[in-house]
Amino acid sequence: MSLLERINRKQEKTSAKEDTKAKQKKAPEKPKAAAESSPANSRLQDLRVKRSSPSSASRDAYIDLKTNIQNRLIAELDPSIDVSKTADVRGTIQELYETLLVEEGIVLTRSEKKRLFDQIVAEILGYGPIEQFLTSEDVGEIMVNGPSHVFIEQGGKLARRPDVTFEDNDHVLRIIDRIVAPLGRRIDESSPMVDARLQDGSRVNAVIPPIALNGPTLTIRVFSKKPITMENLIEWGTLTPEAAEFLKAIVQAKVNAVVAGGTGSGKTTLLNILSSFIPDGERIITIENAAELQLNQEHVITLESRPPNVEGRGEISIRDLVINSLRMRPDRIVVGECRGGESLDMLQAMNTGHEGSMTTAHANTPRDTLSRLETMCLMAGMDLPVRAIREQISSAVDFVVQQARMRDGTRKVISISEIQGMEGDVITMSEIFRFEQTGLENGRVIGRLRPTGLRPKCMNQIAEAGIMLPPSIFGIGSKGKR
Numbered sequence: 001m002s003l004l005e006r007i008n009r010k011q012e013k014t015s016a017k018e019d020t021k022a023k024q025k026k027a028p029e030k031p032k033a034a035a036e037s038s039p040a041n042s043r044l045q046d047l048r049v050k051r052s053s054p055s056s057a058s059r060d061a062y063i064d065l066k067t068n069i070q071n072r073l074i075a076e077l078d079p080s081i082d083v084s085k086t087a088d089v090r091g092t093i094q095e096l097y098e099t100l101l102v103e104e105g106i107v108l109t110r111s112e113k114k115r116l117f118d119q120i121v122a123e124i125l126g127y128g129p130i131e132q133f134l135t136s137e138d139v140g141e142i143m144v145n146g147p148s149h150v151f152i153e154q155g156g157k158l159a160r161r162p163d164v165t166f167e168d169n170d171h172v173l174r175i176i177d178r179i180v181a182p183l184g185r186r187i188d189e190s191s192p193m194v195d196a197r198l199q200d201g202s203r204v205n206a207v208i209p210p211i212a213l214n215g216p217t218l219t220i221r222v223f224s225k226k227p228i229t230m231e232n233l234i235e236w237g238t239l240t241p242e243a244a245e246f247l248k249a250i251v252q253a254k255v256n257a258v259v260a261g262g263t264g265s266g267k268t269t270l271l272n273i274l275s276s277f278i279p280d281g282e283r284i285i286t287i288e289n290a291a292e293l294q295l296n297q298e299h300v301i302t303l304e305s306r307p308p309n310v311e312g313r314g315e316i317s318i319r320d321l322v323i324n325s326l327r328m329r330p331d332r333i334v335v336g337e338c339r340g341g342e343s344l345d346m347l348q349a350m351n352t353g354h355e356g357s358m359t360t361a362h363a364n365t366p367r368d369t370l371s372r373l374e375t376m377c378l379m380a381g382m383d384l385p386v387r388a389i390r391e392q393i394s395s396a397v398d399f400v401v402q403q404a405r406m407r408d409g410t411r412k413v414i415s416i417s418e419i420q421g422m423e424g425d426v427i428t429m430s431e432i433f434r435f436e437q438t439g440l441e442n443g444r445v446i447g448r449l450r451p452t453g454l455r456p457k458c459m460n461q462i463a464e465a466g467i468m469l470p471p472s473i474f475g476i477g478s479k480g481k482r
C-alpha cells in the first residue's frame, strides 16, 4: 500500500479518533491556549495552519497529515522554547514527532518518516519547501512564482521543480514573512515589494499580490557557501590565467574599473574577487543595496542603503552613501551596483583621489556600458551637457570588464576593454582581451578569452606599482601561445 493510500485511510481514522477525543476531554486545549498567549512563541503560532476538511486528492491528504502533525507538534512544544537554538529544538521536535506517530498509529517506512520529519522541521525552523535548496551546495537561485511554480538554477541551468510546491498562496506568504519579519521589514498590500537578506547573506526579493498577478513571488540569490575565488573562475573557464593576472595587476595598480554584464551574469562575484586584490592597509568603503560583498582586508567599512519607512521617510540612497563616503577619507570606494544618479558621484570620486575604485553596471557590451553610465549620470539631474558627462566618464573609467551568461548557462568574461579618451564627441576604447567562440558542442559554448595583441595604455601605471607583466600576456611576441 502506498504512503498516500495509507495516509488517506489513516486520515479517516484520525479524524474520527479526534472527534471522540474532543468529546471526551477538553484538556489538549489548555497547552494550546498557553502557547497562543505567549509572545515569545508567536512565530510558532503563525505556523499553525487550519485546514477545514480532509481533501480527497492524495496530495491534499499528504498536506493534511503534515499539517495535522505540525499543528499538534507546535501545540505541544514548550511555548518558551528558544527557536534560535536550532539543534535543541530539532531534538525536542524529533522526540515529540516519534511520540505522536505512535499515538496516532501512523506507520511509515524509514524514508517516509525522515522525509515528513524534514519537511515539518523545515516549516517550523526553516523556510518550508525551499529550505532544501538553501542548504544545497550547487543551487544558485530559487524562484517561486506563486505556490505551484518553483524554479531553481542549479549548476548554471534553470529548471522547473514540479515536485516542490507550496500548499497555497498563504503558505508562500508565511515563508516570505518569516524571512522579512526578523529584519524589521514588512510586506502587505500597502507595501507589496521587499528586498531583504537571509542570515547567511542570500539576497531575497519578494513581491506579492496585487502587484504580482501569479501569486506571492519570491526570488532568492543563494549565497555561495564557499566563496568563489579567481582560481574557481579559471577552472570554470570564465577567464584565462593570463586575463586573471592582468585583472589582478590593474586592481593593485589602482586602475578604475567597471564590471558590466546582464542580470545574474556574475558581476557581483567578479567585483568581490577583484576587490580581494586590493592591498591590505588601504581604507576601503563598500556601498551596496544589500551587502553581498565580502572583503577580508582589515580596513573595510561596509555601508548599506535603506529603503524609506512606512511613512515614506528615512530613505538613505546609494547616492547619499557615496557622497557621505567621500568625507570618510576612503582610499577606494567599491559600489555594489550603480543604477542611477550615484554614477555621477562615483565618477567624480574616481577622478578626485580615489583611484582604484570599482563598481558594476547593467549592460551587455562595453559600448552599452558607456551609454548606460551616461544615462545614469543624467539621472543625477545636474543638467550637465552630455559632452561634459562623456568627458567625466572617459577620464574616470579606465577599464570595462564585460561579463556574460552564455546560452549554456556558464558565465564568461567576454571582453576587457580600456578607455582611451575622446575623439570628437565619442569615447574611444580598445579591447585588450576578447572572447572568441569557436563552436558549440553538445550545447556547450567552446571558445577562449584571447588577448587582442594590443598593449594597454595603463602598463606604465602597472609598472609604477612594481608589477611586471610579461608582454606574452597580451599576445605580444608569442603568436604560437595565443
Ligand SMILES: Nc1ncnc2c1ncn2[C@@H]1O[C@H](COP(=O)(O)OP(=O)(O)OP(=O)(O)O)[C@@H](O)[C@H]1O
Pocket (backbone or CB within 6 Å): 139, 140, 141, 156, 221, 222, 224, 228, 233, 236, 238, 261, 262, 263, 264, 265, 266, 267, 268, 269, 270, 410, 411, 412
Ligand atoms: N564565473 C562564474 N561561473 C559560474 N557561476 C557563477 C560565476 N560567477 C557567478 N556565478 C554564480 O552566478 C550567480 C549570479 O552571480 P552574481 O550575483 O555575481 O551575478 P550578478 O551579475 O551580480 O547578478 P545581479 O544582476 O542579479 O546583481 C550566483 O549564483 C553565482 O554564484
Ligand SMILES: [Mg+2]
Pocket (backbone or CB within 6 Å): 267, 268, 269, 337
Ligand atoms: Mg549583483
